Amino acid sequence: MMIGMLTPPAALEALLFASGEPLEKKQLAKFLGIRDSEFTVALKALSESLKGHGVAVIETPAMVELRTAAEAAVMVKKLRESELSRDLGKASIETLAVIAYQDGATRGEIDWVRGVNSSTSVRTLLMRGLIEGREDEADKRRIRYSVTSEALAHLGITSLDELPRAEELRAVAETVVEQEEVI
Secondary structure (H helix, E strand, C coil): CCCCCCCCHHHHHHHHHHHHHEHHHHHHHHHCCHHHHHHHHHHHHHHHHHHCCEEEECCCCCCCEECHHHHHHHHHHHHHHHHHHHHCCHHHHHHHHHHCCCCEEEEEHHHHHHCCCHHHHHHHHCCCEEEEEECCCCCCCCCCECCCHHHHHCCCCCCHHHHHHHHHHHHHHHHHHHHHHCC
């Protein structure tokens, strides 16, 4: 059976890759429009086709997920460490500032303030443990991000109340401009 232009194992691989998280086997079978027995065959075929590759199918009795193969763990660890050792960069600092100054923000709110897609910055901040996501109380479909104690330590403050306010920043900027004019 073909699903669109893909075989069931290929379609299953695409769905698992796109989701990036564990999915229910029953839900996947229904989504693919195949019976449970056909799903089991497709899952086994996908697992076999990925042997010796950099990714593997991980399954529990009810869930299935596409993950990095165990043999790639050392390389993946090096990649993560190199990502974490780089400076945050302007986009991530802007994103962190939006979250900190608003005392929490959703991706939509962050994108609106910055005027660009912030998904990479949010991912970077999450990986470094500088922000955390929780279900938004106002809309359960969204994630509201907030700064962590690690972020406060990174910024050299103990509370969000210690963040400089607009007036303070303006005064510092004016002082810097005046000093440059003297030079």
